[in-house]
Amino acid sequence: MTLDAPATSSHLNDSPGVITLDNLSVTFGGRPILKSLNGDLRGRAIGLLGPNGAGKTTLIHTLLGFHQPSAGTARILGSDIRGEANQIKSLIGYMPERDSFISKMSCIHFVRFMAELSGLPPGAALERAHEALFFVGLGEARYRNVDTFSLGMKQLAKLAQAIVHGPRLIFLDEPTNGLDPPARSRMIKMIREIRDSGQANIVLSSHLLRDVEECCEEIVILKDGRLVVYCNLEEERKANKKFLMLETRGDLKSFVEGIGSLGCECAMTSDHRLKIILQDGTEIRDLYKLAAASQVQIRRLTYKRDSLEDIFLKAMENGSN
Amino acid sequence: MAVLERSYKRYAGALSPEWSRFLIIPRHAFRDVFRSKLFTGLYALSFMAPLVFAILIYLRHNTEALAIMKLSVVNVLPIDATFFLTFVEIQGWVGFFLALLVGPQQVARDLTNNGLPLYLCRPFSRSEYVVGKMSIVILLLSSITWVPGLILFGLQSYLEGWSWFSQNIPIASAIFLGSLVWILLLALLTQTISAWVKWRLAASAGLIGLFFIPSVFAAILNQMLATRWGNLLSLGSLIRSVWAGLFGTFVQQAGQVQRMRGGVIVETAMVEPPLWASWLILFLICALCLWLLSRKVKAYEVVK
Numbered sequence: 001m002t003l004d005a006p007a008t009s010s011h012l013n014d015s016p017g018v019i020t021l022d023n024l025s026v027t028f029g030g031r032p033i034l035k036s037l038n039g040d041l042r043g044r045a046i047g048l049l050g051p052n053g054a055g056k057t058t059l060i061h062t063l064l065g066f067h068q069p070s071a072g073t074a075r076i077l078g079s080d081i082r083g084e085a086n087q088i089k090s091l092i093g094y095m096p097e098r099d100s101f102i103s104k105m106s107c108i109h110f111v112r113f114m115a116e117l118s119g120l121p122p123g124a125a126l127e128r129a130h131e132a133l134f135f136v137g138l139g140e141a142r143y144r145n146v147d148t149f150s151l152g153m154k155q156l157a158k159l160a161q162a163i164v165h166g167p168r169l170i171f172l173d174e175p176t177n178g179l180d181p182p183a184r185s186r187m188i189k190m191i192r193e194i195r196d197s198g199q200a201n202i203v204l205s206s207h208l209l210r211d212v213e214e215c216c217e218e219i220v221i222l223k224d225g226r227l228v229v230y231c232n233l234e235e236e237r238k239a240n241k242k243f244l245m246l247e248t249r250g251d252l253k254s255f256v257e258g259i260g261s262l263g264c265e266c267a268m269t270s271d272h273r274l275k276i277i278l279q280d281g282t283e284i285r286d287l288y289k290l291a292a293a294s295q296v297q298i299r300r301l302t303y304k305r306d307s308l309e310d311i312f313l314k315a316m317e318n319g320s321n
Numbered sequence: 322m323a324v325l326e327r328s329y330k331r332y333a334g335a336l337s338p339e340w341s342r343f344l345i346i347p348r349h350a351f352r353d354v355f356r357s358k359l360f361t362g363l364y365a366l367s368f369m370a371p372l373v374f375a376i377l378i379y380l381r382h383n384t385e386a387l388a389i390m391k392l393s394v395v396n397v398l399p400i401d402a403t404f405f406l407t408f409v410e411i412q413g414w415v416g417f418f419l420a421l422l423v424g425p426q427q428v429a430r431d432l433t434n435n436g437l438p439l440y441l442c443r444p445f446s447r448s449e450y451v452v453g454k455m456s457i458v459i460l461l462l463s464s465i466t467w468v469p470g471l472i473l474f475g476l477q478s479y480l481e482g483w484s485w486f487s488q489n490i491p492i493a494s495a496i497f498l499g500s501l502v503w504i505l506l507l508a509l510l511t512q513t514i515s516a517w518v519k520w521r522l523a524a525s526a527g528l529i530g531l532f533f534i535p536s537v538f539a540a541i542l543n544q545m546l547a548t549r550w551g552n553l554l555s556l557g558s559l560i561r562s563v564w565a566g567l568f569g570t571f572v573q574q575a576g577q578v579q580r581m582r583g584g585v586i587v588e589t590a591m592v593e594p595p596l597w598a599s600w601l602i603l604f605l606i607c608a609l610c611l612w613l614l615s616r617k618v619k620a621y622e623v624v625k
Contacts, residue, residue: 061620061621064442064620065441065442066438066619066620066621086446089445090336092442093442094438096435096438096439099434100434100436100438100439101434101436101439102430102431102434102436102439103430103436104353105349105353109349113345114439114443116337116342116345116349117342117345117440117445118443119336119337119342119443119444120332121335121336124334131327134327135327135329161439163329165332165443166331166332166333167331193328197328199330199331200329200331
């Protein structure tokens with residue numbers, strides 16, 4: 001993905017990305033909210049991060065067709081949001097951030113109604129509404145009126161209506177808002193299950209870094225309406241496995257020479273501490289063998305990796321610079 | 322049922338035709354509407370007038386029944402345009418009260434509970450939403466206005482014969498068109514008020530006010546200026562003129578009044594506004610309602 005160059009179709013692979021942003025800008029009352037966003041997002045679960053007012057929800061709403069772009073466009077699963085809005089809407093599910101439901105309806109009636117609006121025939125809609133409510137854990141409460149639900153149950157009902165029609169892409173806007181820790185864990189587990197099923201892609205907007213880190217493979221960070229960071233967390237995790245921090249005891253000279261002979265870069269940060277960049281084909285087990293041969297004790301071995309919080313804070317600093 | 326397979330899976334079955342999806346809204350709304358005993362009772366009562374009118378038509382053609390009741394044919398109402406106009410007027414006002422019970426809550430409820438994003442994130446447009454909501458009122462009111470009206474017309478044609486039917490076909494079209502104009506107006510007004518006034522009672526009061534307050538102003542204006550043009554302010558007068566025009570009973574000159582002007586008594590002719598003016602005002606009201614609805618029926622309001 002490129003942040004600077006517009007991601008026109010010529011830049012893309014043959015298969016359409018989940019979301020392709022092409023110079024997308026949105027203006028409200030002359031005030032720019034989203035500023036020339038570009039990118040090709042392809043992950044199974046994409047995290048949308050940013051401080052309050054960064055434009056996360058506006059981006060989701062624009063992709064859903066609620067707001068018209070003032071310039072540029074975006075494509076969802078290959079369909080343009082400007083000309084193929086209805087086609088896009090038949091492929092997506094949306095869980096809004098705020099409390100959203102149809103009052104005076106039982107939960108099963110509500111979810112069935114939403115399924116029918118998505119185009120499912122009444123019979124299939126009812127069947128899938130039952131399935132969706134059992135899936136989210138509201139099976140026992142499905143005949144209760146949605147108005148009487150607790151906040152956590154309403155979140156689950158919102159998730160059920162977002163997935164009842166089996167969409168290919170699901171937008172989840174702050175899905176863990178207001179949930180207690182066990183409910184949050186259940187919600188995260190469900191999101192991961194949907195992701196791992198391979199049946200749907202997920203866009204998760206949240207200000208909770210832990211939620212995004214636990215669910216997402218790709219993250220996009222917005223700040224002041226600009227896309228400041230795109231990061232593939234999976235690749236980042238794989239790449240970070242190559243950076244090791246070792247705390248040792250014993251004579252390091254032969255050990256360091258041995259590491260060099262393995263083709264790995266090594267730097268001593270103190271008498272007992274080493275930083276190592278592993279080469280492809282070198283395993284950690286080789287280091288242990290070498291340490292044993294050099295009569296060096298490895299007391300601690302850690303991966304040096306940027307946490308999502310580091311990435312986020314760096315993005316905020318860079319953005320403000 | 323596959324509720325035990327608790328895993329996410331896509332839907333790959335058949336879809337309902339896109340054109341018919343707006344009908345999902347009234348289908349689900351009727352469940353809620355008929356849960357109210359007050360509404361169900363009033364709805365049942367609204368079929369009293371068609372029943373009475375059907376009896377009158379039957380009596381007109383049943384000499385034996387008239388003999389039993391010791392009535393002659395001349396004592397029974399004549400079955401003509403005025404007869405059907407009276408029917409449309411009665412049912413129209415019954416429909417107004419039904420619309421008052423059903424209409425004001427429809428959009429307001431979705432706006433209060435942020436339900437609109439749930440509709441509009443689906444392959445369901447804003448216009449389909451408005452048409453769907455309007456069709457709740459349209460279908461309900463159709464069932465008590467032009468549908469029984471045409472059944473009565475059919476009954477009269479059956480009893481009177483082919484020649485009556487062929488001579489009075491314009492009455493049938495007047496029943497249909499007159500009712501439809503009224504129903505559309507009520508549907509648009511109720512949905513617009515519902516979209517702008519979220520509190521149901523206030524919305525109902527607003528709808529009543531919209532019909533009766535301008536009528537009072539119209540009456541005052543007519544009295545002060547010795548004119549009938551004030552009727553253009555009154556929705557009731559407007560629709561009555563339109564109905565009369567459709568049934569062919571519209572009389573533009575409604576009489577004369579005597580007024581003192583410079584110490585001299587002057588006779589002034591009371592002339593009703595022309596029919597085209599009534600149609601135009603109704604059209605403008607409908608256009609205004611559509612514009613107001615388009616401003617309010619959005620997934621999210623953007624504060625500029």
